[in-house]
Amino acid sequence: MNVKKNFLKGIFEENQLFVALLGLCPALAITTTLENAIGMGMAVFFVLVFANIIVSLIMSNDKLAELVRPVRIPVFIVVIATLVTIVEMVMHAFLIDLYNSLGVFIPLIVVNCMILGRAEAFAAKNKPFDSLIDGAGMAVGYALGIMILGFFREVLGKGTLTIWGSLQVDFGFVFDFLGIEPLELFTSPVGAFMVLGFILAAVVAIAQHRKNKQASSKDVK
Amino acid sequence: MNKRMTSGIVLLVLGLLCGILLAGVNAMTAPVIQERQLEKVNDTLEGFYDMSQYDVEIVDIKGDTIETAYVLDGKDSGTLDAVVYEASAYGYQSDVVLLIAINQDRTIHDYAVVSENETEGLGSDAVTHDFNLAGSSIDDLSEFDGIAGATITSDAVLACFEAVQDRVDEELGG
Numbered sequence: 091m092n093v094k095k096n097f098l099k100g101i102f103e104e105n106q107l108f109v110a111l112l113g114l115c116p117a118l119a120i121t122t123t124l125e126n127a128i129g130m131g132m133a134v135f136f137v138l139v140f141a142n143i144i145v146s147l148i149m150s151n152d153k154l155a156e157l158v159r160p161v162r163i164p165v166f167i168v169v170i171a172t173l174v175t176i177v178e179m180v181m182h183a184f185l186i187d188l189y190n191s192l193g194v195f196i197p198l199i200v201v202n203c204m205i206l207g208r209a210e211a212f213a214a215k216n217k218p219f220d221s222l223i224d225g226a227g228m229a230v231g232y233a234l235g236i237m238i239l240g241f242f243r244e245v246l247g248k249g250t251l252t253i254w255g256s257l258q259v260d261f262g263f264v265f266d267f268l269g270i271e272p273l274e275l276f277t278s279p280v281g282a283f284m285v286l287g288f289i290l291a292a293v294v295a296i297a298q299h300r301k302n303k304q305a306s307s308k309d310v311k
Numbered sequence: 312m313n314k315r316m317t318s319g320i321v322l323l324v325l326g327l328l329c330g331i332l333l334a335g336v337n338a339m340t341a342p343v344i345q346e347r348q349l350e351k352v353n354d355t356l357e358g359f360y361d362m363s364q365y366d367v368e369i370v371d372i373k374g375d376t377i378e379t380a381y382v383l384d385g386k387d388s389g390t391l392d393a394v395v396y397e398a399s400a401y402g403y404q405s406d407v408v409l410l411i412a413i414n415q416d417r418t419i420h421d422y423a424v425v426s427e428n429e430t431e432g433l434g435s436d437a438v439t440h441d442f443n444l445a446g447s448s449i450d451d452l453s454e455f456d457g458i459a460g461a462t463i464t465s466d467a468v469l470a471c472f473e474a475v476q477d478r479v480d481e482e483l484g485g
Contacts, residue, residue: 154321161318165325172329175337183340186347193428 093223100227107235108293112204116195117236118282125252127240129188131233133181133196135226137173138205142225143167145213166209169202172197187255204232242285247276351425352410354417356381356395359412359421365392370482376400376474380482391415394482396475402427402467403434409471413479419444424468434464449476 106112113191120126145166149155175251178196181189199205208228213221224251244251249272251259265272275281322340356362365383372380381395382484392415405428412420422445424438442465443456452472457465 157314157318157321159318160315161322164322168322168325168329172333175333177346179333179336179340183343183347 096220096223097227097230100229101231101234104228105235105266106204106207106228107232108290110204110207112207113202113232114286116198116202117232117239118279118286120192120195121236121240121243121282122247122277123191123244123252124240125188125254126191127236129185129192130195130236130255131229133174133177133192133199134202134205134232135229136177137223138172138208138229138232139222140173141166141170141205141209142213143218145209146216146218146221149214150217150259150304162214163206163210166206170205170209171200179186204228209294238289239282239285242289243276243281246273246285247278247281248272248274291294292306316395317462318395334364337370352381352397355410355423355425356412358423359395360393372478374474374478377478380478387466391483394422394479396478397425398471398474399426400467400470400474402437402464403461405429407434407437407464407467407471409468411472413449413475413483415483417449417479417483419447419449419472421445422472426465429461434458434461436461437464437468444472449479452476 100106104110107114107117116130120130148158148165148169149162174197177199178189181192181196208225212224216224241251245261249261249265251261255258272283276285353362356367360383364386366386370380370382372378372482377396377398379397382391382398383392383393383395385392393412395410395412397408397410399406401407406426407424407429408426409422409424411422414420422443424440427435427437429435429437440458441456443454444452447454449472452469455467455469455472
């Protein structure tokens with residue numbers, strides 16, 4: 091399989107957040123700042139890549155695969171839960187602020203259907219290296235997705251953009267210029283749904299546009 | 312051997328391996344986590360008293376509300392000068408954790424909310440709110456001033472003070 095195509099499919103045509111609509115719960119809940127989105131993206135990247143590799147290693151051994159097949163879902167869950175717990179412990183020890191703001195959504199990565207979905211749909215049927223590329227692509231696509239959400243929600247809702255720790259860009263002057271306050275609505279759950287809705291509309295519009303273009307270019311021929 | 316049985320054993324082995332791995336990671340991170348927590352408490356205590364003047368003795372209470380007491384003995388005199396209690400009670404949607412410092416003469420020296428996750432803009436004001444108790448005696452909480460609009464969070468804070476009121480004899484004597 092083409093490595094580049096395998097990687098890019100996770101970012102564009104099979105983007106888990108905007109196309110498959112998986113992993114919405116953390117995506118809506120923690121994207122109040124860009125920093126949270128980046129932290130969540132990193133955690134998901136680690137878990138997804140390693141879960142894909144380990145699952146693929148287990149399932150590519152024929153003898154082991156035959157034994158594991160009847161209990162494969164529990165096996166996948168054990169692998170994913172272990173990785174998530176490692177992420178949680180490390181974050182608690184070394185990134186305490188991020189740990190506090192992500193809260194319960196770190197352990198909830200275990201039940202993120204995206205990760206179990208990739209293990210079952212891709213890693214269990216493909217070679218370890220392909221699974222690694224697939225996991226990395228899917229995770230980057232997801233991370234970019236929640237970062238876009240976080241970007242809009244933080245800029246509109248708080249008038250700032252927190253990249254990491256104290257590294258912060260202030261957009262207060264834009265709101266001063268317009269003579270309005272930042273729209274706090276966007277930091278609330280309602281705002282999360284609205285931003286997601288607008289982005290989904292944009293994604294669908296672009297996909298539709300490309301489809302029409304392809305169709306019309308075929309007609310001309 | 313029965314195939315299902317073997318599958319079960321594979322799962323068991325995997326679980327054990329993961330457990331050992333997690334134990335290893337936990338052994339590495341747990342001391343760091345504990346150190347961080349202690350550091351945070353110490354920072355707050357530093358705000359109450361000049362800690363270089365005191366020896367701190369940590370008493371594990373493990374009560375419903377009060378978990379820990381930090382007994383402060385003066386370095387020069389060697390007598391008990393103050394006790395700081397770490398108390399927590401459930402508020403509107405999270406545990407509200409307070410550090411309450413009681414002087415040897417039973418007056419409330421100071422207090423601080425060190426951890427909460429209450430409603431932004433209402434209950435979360437507890438961190439900066441002046442509950443109007445500093446300087447009054449722990450035996451008389453009538454001056455307590457709650458937060459308008461956050462009754463349940465205020466009640467949790469008051470519950471912490473009441474628990475300290477019940478407990479304070481143990482450390483300071485009746």
